[in-house]
Amino acid sequence: MEKPQASHPKSPNELTAVVITVSDSAARGARTDESGPRVAGILEEKGFTVISRSTVRDDVSDIEQALRTAAPSARLVVTTGGTGLGPRDVTPEATRAACDRLVDGLAERIRAAGSAQTPFAVLSRGVCGTLGSTLIVNLPGSPRGAGESLATIVDVLPHALDLLAGKTQHKETTA
Amino acid sequence: MEKPQASHPKSPNELTAVVITVSDSAARGARTDESGPRVAGILEEKGFTVISRSTVRDDVSDIEQALRTAAPSARLVVTTGGTGLGPRDVTPEATRAACDRLVDGLAERIRAAGSAQTPFAVLSRGVCGTLGSTLIVNLPGSPRGAGESLATIVDVLPHALDLLAGKTQHKETTA
Amino acid sequence: MEKPQASHPKSPNELTAVVITVSDSAARGARTDESGPRVAGILEEKGFTVISRSTVRDDVSDIEQALRTAAPSARLVVTTGGTGLGPRDVTPEATRAACDRLVDGLAERIRAAGSAQTPFAVLSRGVCGTLGSTLIVNLPGSPRGAGESLATIVDVLPHALDLLAGKTQHKETTA
Numbered sequence: 446m447e448k449p450q451a452s453h454p455k456s457p458n459e460l461t462a463v464v465i466t467v468s469d470s471a472a473r474g475a476r477t478d479e480s481g482p483r484v485a486g487i488l489e490e491k492g493f494t495v496i497s498r499s500t501v502r503d504d505v506s507d508i509e510q511a512l513r514t515a516a517p518s519a520r521l522v523v524t525t526g527g528t529g530l531g532p533r534d535v536t537p538e539a540t541r542a543a544c545d546r547l548v549d550g551l552a553e554r555i556r557a558a559g560s561a562q563t564p565f566a567v568l569s570r571g572v573c574g575t576l577g578s579t580l581i582v583n584l585p586g587s588p589r590g591a592g593e594s595l596a597t598i599v600d601v602l603p604h605a606l607d608l609l610a611g612k613t614q615h616k617e618t619t620a
Numbered sequence: 621m622e623k624p625q626a627s628h629p630k631s632p633n634e635l636t637a638v639v640i641t642v643s644d645s646a647a648r649g650a651r652t653d654e655s656g657p658r659v660a661g662i663l664e665e666k667g668f669t670v671i672s673r674s675t676v677r678d679d680v681s682d683i684e685q686a687l688r689t690a691a692p693s694a695r696l697v698v699t700t701g702g703t704g705l706g707p708r709d710v711t712p713e714a715t716r717a718a719c720d721r722l723v724d725g726l727a728e729r730i731r732a733a734g735s736a737q738t739p740f741a742v743l744s745r746g747v748c749g750t751l752g753s754t755l756i757v758n759l760p761g762s763p764r765g766a767g768e769s770l771a772t773i774v775d776v777l778p779h780a781l782d783l784l785a786g787k788t789q790h791k792e793t794t795a
Numbered sequence: 796m797e798k799p800q801a802s803h804p805k806s807p808n809e810l811t812a813v814v815i816t817v818s819d820s821a822a823r824g825a826r827t828d829e830s831g832p833r834v835a836g837i838l839e840e841k842g843f844t845v846i847s848r849s850t851v852r853d854d855v856s857d858i859e860q861a862l863r864t865a866a867p868s869a870r871l872v873v874t875t876g877g878t879g880l881g882p883r884d885v886t887p888e889a890t891r892a893a894c895d896r897l898v899d900g901l902a903e904r905i906r907a908a909g910s911a912q913t914p915f916a917v918l919s920r921g922v923c924g925t926l927g928s929t930l931i932v933n934l935p936g937s938p939r940g941a942g943e944s945l946a947t948i949v950d951v952l953p954h955a956l957d958l959l960a961g962k963t964q965h966k967e968t969t970a
Contacts, residue, residue, distance in 0.1 A: 529783055530784045532784070532785075548920055549903075550918060552724070554917045557732070560729070568779075570723055570725065575880065578882065601915055605918055608879055608881055613881075705959045706959070706963075707960075709896075732903075735904070742898075743901070743954075745900065
């Protein structure tokens with residue numbers, strides 16, 4: 446049980462990702478989703494293979510279900526949208542419900558870096574956590590906010606995914 | 621359901637606030653409450669109308685009840701006191717119990733700014749969150765700590781309350 | 796009830812601590828534990844009496860039980876290990892289960908300071924909290940990470956323990 450393998454049969458060594466846009470208006474087709482493509486573009490520049498993108502409305506059950514469906518197929522699931530204070534913003538609640546462990550430091554880092562850009566970054570409620578051997582990351586919904594937030598943490602993600610998959614010989618010396 | 625109105629019939633467009641001092645000794649009249657008036661003063665300088673101030677003892681049920689009673693009457697509820705490590709300090713626990721969503725970034729910001737003043741700021745356990753369309757903010761109990769903490773975040777509060785009331789045309793581009 | 800005494804009959808005024816190393820390999824004797832002794836050494840330099848050190852495997856129930864057993868005997872319980880993203884890293888989950896109150900600011904401070912050393916500090920999921928009148932602190936598992944993290948917060952711990960024991964005349968002016 447010490448070094449279980451990642452449960453992603455199709456890509457044990459590949460950096461696979463799913464991008465989920467959380468937005469009522471994008472989900473019903475009333476708005477073009479710019480944030481999802483931008484997030485996917487950054488991930489691919491960094492060596493990830495984005496195996497799917499999807500859109501879900503701002504509903505806590507729908508979001509949780511989308512996360513649970515995506516996790517077994519990819520090592521990383523990134524959401525954009527639904528992290529603010531709007532009455533329909535419930536992505537963090539859905540993410541907490543889906544995750545078995547939280548990674549508070551990633552969310553803290555996103556907000557601390559964002560605060561250098563705008564004082565309103567403190568209002569972003571995104572959380573990060575793990576579901577099985579998949580990492581889930583919430584990003585803000587604006588294209589710029591999503592891009593800047595992802596850029597802040599993207600370089601630690603490959604190492605995070607290695608740790609999560611039990612793929613380090615020095616696990617116990619790094620955390 | 622996309623843009624629900626705030627549930628504060630008397631003041632849909634006004635910046636209304638309630639200030640609650642959490643303190644055993646202030647609640648029984650054994651100590652003059654300096655922090656509540658200071659918090660109220662700062663809010664009024666920033667354009668808020670403080671519709672009431674009250675005092676409650678350091679009891680988790682009493683505090684939660686005070687928050688639930690105050691929320692429908694104001695867009696912002698600010699507490700001062702009970703956020704430390706003392707055996708009776710349970711304001712954060714009562715606030716978590718009352719809130720339906722947490723806004724971790726506001727509490728992180730208060731502590732990060734406080735750490736520039738004193739290393740003991742890390743011991744302040746205050747949380748922030750939403751209850752319906754009302755924002756709840758925990759501040760420390762000392763007049764100086766409460767004032768400095770509020771000053772750190774007060775300028776983002778009007779925008780936060782607009783988002784919370786669904787009053788932005790650009791909700792999806794900011795979070 | 797305003798100023799209850801600490802429940803540590805043998806050492807009401809002494810800075811007592813227990814150090815727990817969380818590691819499968821150290822628990823079964825396959826690896827020499829360097830982090831536990833390093834943590835204990837730092838605490839003793841700062842005036843703490845380390846009344847015991849122990850090792851527990853990366854099992855959430857075992858860790859929670861170890862925390863509950865240790866708390867009544869010391870004012871401070873420090874763990875090292877099990878805070879990362881490895882499949883067996885569950886020290887934060889056990890700590891949350893054991894604690895009756897969280898002290899988020901200490902964990903935030905450890906990560907913020909660690910981020911100046913390595914970008915991977917954001918992946919440390921350690922939490923801090925209180926169990927009765929005992930403070931529990933999670934540190935990373937590497938000797939260096941544990942030592943640096945503890946050094947970041949060790950100077951506020953005596954004051955934290957005084958507050959926790961109700962031993963300050965000015966409790967209400969500091970938090």
